[in-house]
Amino acid sequence: MTGLSGTRRDLITGLAAAAALAGIAPIATAQTSVRLIVVGGGFGGATAARFLKQFLPSSAVTLIEPNTDYYACPFSNLVIGGLRDLSAQRFGYDGLRGLGIDVVQDRAEDIDPVAHSVTLGSGDVLAYDRLVLSPGIDIRWNAIEGYDAAAASIMPHAWKAGAQTELLRNQLSAMEDGGLVVMAVPPAPFRCPPGPYERASLIANYLKAHKPKSRLLILDAQDKFSKQPLFEEAWSAFYPGLIERRGAEDFSRVVAVDPARMVLSTEFEEVTAAVANVIPPQMAGEIAQRAGVANATGWCPIDAVTFGSALQPDIHVxxxxxxxxxxxxxxxxxxxxxxxxxxxxxxxxxxxxxEPTLLTNTCYSYLSADAAVSITGIYSNEGGKLTSIAGAGGLSPNGMDPVIQGNEAMQAATWFRTITQQAFG
Amino acid sequence: MGTALLALLIAACSTTPEAPAPDASAEMLPALDRTATLALACSGCHSPAGGAMASLEGRTEDAIRHSLLTYKGDAAGTTVMHRMMRGYSEIDIDAISAYLAESAAP
Known part of the structure; x- marks a missing residue:
């Protein structure tokens, strides 16, 4: 039990606990005194705000997110492939407001982990007892020479959904039949490991139907990739000759781009594209660097039980x-x-x-409009470190069974509806 | 004792005038012990929100346990649930089944 020698919060909690044990209604201020701030309104942050409020109904939960509309990345490759409208990816925060969460539409400019405060773009300073950071990714501009924010308006990354998704979609629509589409894939780790290959499948699906003389070239910094046997099987079956992938073993990592000439350079060749989708190297969202929760890798080390930062107290990532x-x-x-x-x-x-537990992940990837595959993992967070449970998880079966792949496409659609409802309400 | 205490705290706080009681079934259940956190992994796909792919509503503990153990035991099975259940012990499946049946009771 909580000792009475701790902070004021511990003291109040301890009193409440004692009251509860004695069958007396706990002091209502036990949780009212807890100020919880969540930074970032994506799948992580929106869900965290909702569940903090559910588990600690008397706490003050604030969600800080600059954008009024959130565009979901899952399923955005269907938009790029012309199979889905971008508006189906848009979600807002009224559902969270309805639960009593204070949604502050501003940018978290700075975090002071010692003072326990967040400075907003407006200059306002908000104090927290515990902070949950869900900053997503930011692009490492110029990690590929020449790839900066201006270049992204010509060679979209579309790795954050919204305007970039639409830009890539429009470029593909406007491209002449016969044009070469080039996709650059960065080295791991990056957001959504199977995402580039799902995108390649759905771009190929579009080209096959509308631009049959066009081709897609993937310049990949990876040797191996997520769901590789399933994607490669599908590419041969659905899009023969349409997709060419050159991997790291062929020195095909894109090291420089020249947007003015639509050129992508690897270590030993230059490729001219009609449409270039440059998925660049990434890092934890910028605010994580400012809060001091990211290490030299650019990503955030955590205790995998509490998701507490390994670098700063009372901040979870x-x-x-x-x-x-x-x-x-x-x-x-x-x-x-x-x-x-x-x-x-x-x-x-x-x-x-x-208390440690077991975690899971399932990622569906579309191969075409009505076929999908999945990868599943089960993990223990015992000891604060995530480890895969041996003998469990893995890929959908090979064999291109249309019933199995059709079922997984339907499951994917249901998963998207369920998880977006759970996050955004 | 710890988890029961938290349940008490949550239950009591949710009925104070300052915090109007939300839906009791959602609010009172999570004692937030290991069983509750195991079950949180299920709700990304099987929460009632959004028309879950297989609604758990009204399913009995026995029915849920039977389904999960069938997935776990079917070595030839290829669905997401088959692949997933191989990672859970029978003890965990018992606990999850009881928890989900109680959560999903009408």
Whole structure:
């Protein structure tokens, strides 16, 4: 139990606990005094805010997010492939407001982990007892020579959904039949490991139907990739001759781009593209660097039970920004990490020790309009470190069974509806 | 004792005038012990929100346990649930089944 020699919060919690044990209604201020701030309104942050409020209903939960509309990345490759409208990717925060969460539409400019405060773009300073950071990713501009924010308006990354998704979609629509589409894939780790290859499948699906003389070239900094046997099987079956991938073994990492000439350079060749989708190297969202929760890798080390930062007290980090391998950077992971983080924060502020559990991830990838495959993992966070459970998880079966792949496409669609409802309400 | 205490705290706080009681079934259940956190992994796909792919509503503990153990035991199974259940012990499956049946009771 909580000792009475701790902070004021511990003291109040301890009193409440004593009251509860004695069968007396606990002091209502036990949780009212807890100020919880969540930074970032994506799958991680929106879910965290909701579940913190559910588990600690008397706490003050604030969600800081600059954008009024959130565009979901999962399923955005269907938009790029012309199979889905971008508006189906848009979500807002009214559902969270309805739960009593204070949604502040401003940018978190700075975080002072010692003073326990967040400075907003407006200059306002908000104090917290515990902070949950769900900053997602930021692009490492110029990690590929010449690839800066201006270049991204010509060679879109479309690795944050919204305007970039639409730009790439429009470029593909406007491209003449016969044009070469080039996709650059960065070295791991990056958001959504199977994402580039799902995108390649759905671009190929579009080209096959509308621009049959066009081709897609993938210049890949990776040797091997997620769901590789399933994607390669599907590319041969659905899009023969349409997709060419050159991997790291062929020195095909893109090291420079020249947007004015639409040229992408690897270590020994130059490729001219009609449409270039440059997925660049990434890092934890910029605010993580300012809060001092990212290490030299640019990503955030955590205790995998509480998602507490390994570098700063009373700050938790969830989602794509974390170093959570073997758990991938996915919306499914971010959503579950948010729920578990909220549960462990509720335990901590109530004076209970954190408790390890099992985690899962499932990522669906579309191969065409009505076929999908999946990868599943099960992980233990015992000892604060994520480890895969041996003998479990893995890929959908090979063999291109249309019933199995059709079922997985339907499951993917249902998963998207369920998880977006759970995050955004 | 710890988890029961937290349940008490949550239950009591949710009925104070300052914090109007939300939906009791959602609010009172999570004792936030290991069983509750195991079950949080299920709700990304099987929460009632969004028309879950297989609704758990009204399913009994026995029915849920039977399904999960069938997935776990079917070595030839290839669905996401088959792949996933191989990672859970029978003890965990028992606990999850009881928890989900209680959570999903009408």
């Amino acid at each position: 969830i989602g794509d920004a974390t170093i959570a391998a073997p758990m991938p950077k996915s919306a499914f992971s971010a959503n579950l990490q948010a729920k578990l983080c909220a549960a462990q924060v509720a335990r901590l502020v109530s004076g209970l020790p954190p």
